[in-house]
Amino acid sequence: MNIQKKLKDLKDQKSYSNPAKRVMEHLKPILSKSNDLRQRWVWELLQNASDLGDNVKARFEITADRLKFSHNGKAFSLDEAYNLIMPDSSKDDAITHKKSVIGQFGTGFISTHILSKIIQIEGIIEDDEQFYTFNFHLDRSERNNKDFLIQSIKDAEAEYRENLEEIEELPENEFQTSFTYHINNTYSSLKGQEIVEDGIKNFKELIPYVLTFRPQLAEVEVIDRRTTTTKWTFKRDEVETDIDDLVIIKTICYKNSKHIEDRLIGNIIQKGTEIAFPIEEIEDGKFQLLPFPNNCPLLFCAFPMIGTSHFDFPVVIHSEKFDPNEARDGIEISQHDLENRNRLIEAKDAFLRLLKIIEGYEWTNTFNISLLFSPDFNDYSVKTWFTNLIFKPIKEGLHKTKMIELDESLIKNKRLSLSQVYIPYTDRRLKNYTEQVTDIYNFAFKTIPTLLPKKDHFLSWYEVLDFEIFTDEKLDLEELTKKISEEVDSLDKFCSEYSMDETAAIEFLIDFIRFILAQEKDELFDKYKLILNQSNQLCYLKGMKLDLIDCKGLKDGYDEKLKDIYYSISDTECRDILLHKDFEQIDGLIEENDKYEFEKLAKDTDEELRNYEGNFQDENFLLILKNLFNWYTTCGLSEETLTNLFRFFSSNKSQLYLNTKTSEELEYAFDIEISGKSEVLAKLANSSLLENELETIADNPVLISNFIEWLNNKQEDHPEEELGNIGEEFLYHRLCQIFGENRVLWEDKSEYDFRVLEMDLTTTKYFIDAKTTGKGIANSDNVPFFMRTAQWSFLDKQQARNKYIIARIFKTGRTIDIKYLRLNKQSLQ
Known part of the structure; x- marks a missing residue:
């Protein structure tokens, strides 16, 4: 090789080295970022198409071994087509960004190699009002081999130059530009058909937003020829609305030329920024908000920034003034990124305008625009700025806007704000959290229905809200227990407060207590009064006893009579610590050794008599003693049992009786005793004669004697x-x-x-x-x-x-x- 040849080769190396390096740098992360790229490739292609004209139409054709993307965008310039072959790293990125031309995305286009190592490109070039056709291949088979990539660039450049062919006018075929991918020829571990499936699925979910933000893109077709031919068509249209500030863009969907659905995107524009949200009209001027697609990017710069699905904002934000980061998977908002900060402030203002529309026009299903997370930024200054200027105003707006729909069977046409309601809550980490939160809602609905979302909505609110942000709205099991039991300390008050009869109230409390036990939240019973005692008071569980006041042979009802006697003599109501009879069916509520037995009640009553220090002639005491005498003689228990249980009373009945008598009454008793008529008078006292009849006999002894004398004479x-x-x-x-x-x-x-x-x-x-x-x-x-x-x-x-x-x-x-x-x-x- 002579020196001149070497100099030429060296010049070529210098000329192609940087472009090859740039290509290699963008091919390198294809495998590591394949999850993002398998959704991004479709937008890179549409970006190229819509950058090249107005009223652009595009088409994706899928066969068993290839994917072909075509569009009718305006012709390329020489430089634009050449930039696909050899991305120019020397360009000022800021300048190309402002121009919004294909040069901005030359490197982004490289990521479409996730579909295929080799791309075949065909198109039209316009230069000095003259048109040329061209075609060439981009071969990136060895993505980590710089020499291979240099040669690949040279080959594509030569093919581009050689295939330029002048034409007199644009061809009639409206799709003059195409990119063909051989999807069976992918990098290792990638599967072309799966990547196509993921990209098209993502396209169908997000195309309404892209058509909203990119009016240049009028229509997109997806033709699937892998089995039978299926053609999907998506067209853009604008919908008239009488609601100020609201713009509605309709995506009309066809399948095999048959109209199947319209998808509406609501849009509010604030200066250079707009927010978007899916809606559906349910009646004239009234809309319901629909859910966003799963993992929907929340930042768009005409096209979705894949990877922004967790950006902390409730709706989609779009601005062509956004300055995306190099990977185009987000934006920076440091103090140096004023453009991006201004866009977010505008988005926040647009969102607050949306909340006013929702409240004023009573839009429904508002939980779909209420997803908000606590700011999570590593940079403290960024976090502080975002919290104060974006997060707090949005939180306050969500908190105060009357957008919670209540159950119409209870309250007609009334809505409350988040600050006025409770949202049932349980730990989302639990396997059966849906069942638990539903149970909480059902219990709450029976007691505080006017403070809850309607039944069809509460689960959606539960899934959407971050309860670390909206803490006061969280109705977990403890908060519900507190709410139910506050200001209600008796069965009567419970029935009155919650409009239940006694049977329904007791059933509710039993079911609720069982639910608490099932969640292993027994500590709530000692913090809130939920346990019903036999005095029909609601109490803490601590100190409550099982009622085992029963004894073999004791007549029915005599346990309750003895409780009354004990209360009257001791002023202590044992029913206050005894579990309500209906609550005894609750398994595991009270330990078996927490019991109050008949023997204790009897001995406690006997002990109270022993220690009585009051006035024995007091009418109340006389009544107590009378009741006890009557209970003792008629209860049905044997004398032996009674003597064992009532040791003091059994051995002191006579003395207790005498202690109740005055001196005059004791003289009467003595007179009776010495008369020798005590047995007869006792029979008379125990007879069925009434008290007034006995008084008649006592007041007329002569009359009685005459009657007896007549009776004897009659016999004689x-x-x-x-x-x-x-x-x-x-x-x-x-x-x-x-x-x-x-x-x-x-x-x-x-x-x-x-x-x-x-x-x-x-x-x-x-x-x-x-x-x-x-x-x-x-x-x-x-x-x-x-x-x-x-x-x-x-x-x-x-x-x-x-x-x-x-x-x-x-x-x-x-x-x-x-x-x-x-x-x-x-x-x-």
């Missing part, structure tokens, strides 16, 4: 007739007491005097014949009874079998006793 004057009548009358009343008046028939037949019927009132249970004597029962063994011949009529054997009874009535003085004799059925054999 008519010893058989009168005595028999008196005996039968006494027996009749006694039988009525035993069997009931409707079952006793006083028939006074010769064979018998009374017939007692079975329960069916048709068949006979007993035949009873009364025999009365004026002698006492003590001498009954020697007292015969006589039967006249007229009485010698007897029942036949079948009638009398085991049913015939003789009632022997002993009347001596004022005392009457009865003994019954059933005839031995053996005598009837």
Whole structure:
């Protein structure tokens, strides 16, 4: 090789070295950034197309082994086409940015090599009003080999130069420019078909925003020829609206030339910036906000900045004045990036205008524009600036705007702000968090429905809100417990406050307590009054006992009577610490050893009597003692059991009784005792006579004596007739007491005097014949009874079998006793 040849080669190396290096630098991260690039390539191509004209139409054609992108943008200049071959690193990036020409994205175009190592490019060049066709290949097969890339640039340059062909006019085919990718020829680990699928999916989700921000792009087609041919078409149109400040852009979607849907993007412009959000008209002038696509970029510079889906702003921001970072996956907002800062301030102002529209026109589903996160910037000055000028105004706007829809069944046409409502919350890290937050909402809806979003919306609000920002709106289990129990300390107040009857209120509390137990939040029971006691008060769990006040043989209701007696003598209501009977069904609420047993209540009552130091003649104490005497004698427990439980009372009943009497009353008792009539008077006191009847007897002793004297004389004057009548009358009343008046028939037949019927009132249970004597029962063994011949009529054997009874009535003085004799059925054999 001669020296001249070497000098030429050296010149070539110097000329092509920097472009090759630039290409290599942009090819290098293709694998590491493949997740972003598999969505970005489609926008790089559309960017190239729309930079080259107005009313641009573009087309993606997909086959089994290739993807072809075509457009009808204006012709390239020589420099623009050449820049695709050899990106010019010497250009002033700021200048090319302002021009918004393809040169700005020459390096971005390199990233489309994620589809294929080799790109075939065809197009039209306009130079001095003369048109030329061209085509060439960009071969980047060895992306890390600089020498290979230098040679590749040379080959493409030569092909470009050689294939330039002058034409007299533009061809009729509207798609004059095309980029063809052989998608089976990709870099290692990449799969061309999957990359195409991801890019087209991302395109279909975001094309409404791109058509909104890029009016030069009028129509885009996607033709899939891999199996059957399917053609998708997306067109841009503007929609008229009467709402000031609001611009609506419609993307009309066709499939195989059939109109399938319209997608609306609302747009508010603030100087050089605009915000965008998906909407749907539900009635004239009223819209509902729709959700953004998953992982939707929130920053657009005409096209999406892939990687900005987590930018801290509730809606999409677009500005062609944005200054993206080199990777075009975000913006810098340091104190030196005033252009970007001004764009964000304008976006914030536009968003606050949107909130006024939402409130004024009552737009629905507003949770879709309420996603906000706490600022997260490493640079403290940047974080402070963003927090004060962007974040806080937006938070305050979301907080105060009346955009929360309430349940219409409760309140018609009323909306509240976030500051006025609660949003049910539970830890999102839990596997079943959706079920838990739904349970919280359902419990809350039964108690505070006017402070909650409508049922169809609460889960969406829960998913959207950052509860580290909106802390006061968080209705977690503890906050709900606090809200339910505040100002409500009894069952009556609970029912009144929450418009429930007692049954519904108790069922609600039981279900809610079970839910708390299931979440293992038992500590709430000792912080908030939720537990119902037997006094129908709501209490803390601590100190509550299971009611085991029961004893074998104790009559029904006598446990409650003893509680009343204990309360009356001790002024301590044991029901205050006893779990409500209905709450005993809640498993795991109270430990088994936390119990209050009958033995303790009995002994506590007995101990209170032992230690009583009050006035024994006090009416209240007399009533207590009377009730206890009555309980003691009628409760159904054995004397042994009662003596063991009520040791003091059992051994001091008489003394307790005497302690209740005045001196005068004690003299009365003494008079009774020495009269020898105490037993008789006790019978009289325990009889069914009423108190006024006893007073009549006491006030008329002469009258009673005369009656008794007449009774005795009557017996003596008519010893058989009168005595028999008196005996039968006494027996009749006694039988009525035993069997009931409707079952006793006083028939006074010769064979018998009374017939007692079975329960069916048709068949006979007993035949009873009364025999009365004026002698006492003590001498009954020697007292015969006589039967006249007229009485010698007897029942036949079948009638009398085991049913015939003789009632022997002993009347001596004022005392009457009865003994019954059933005839031995053996005598009837």
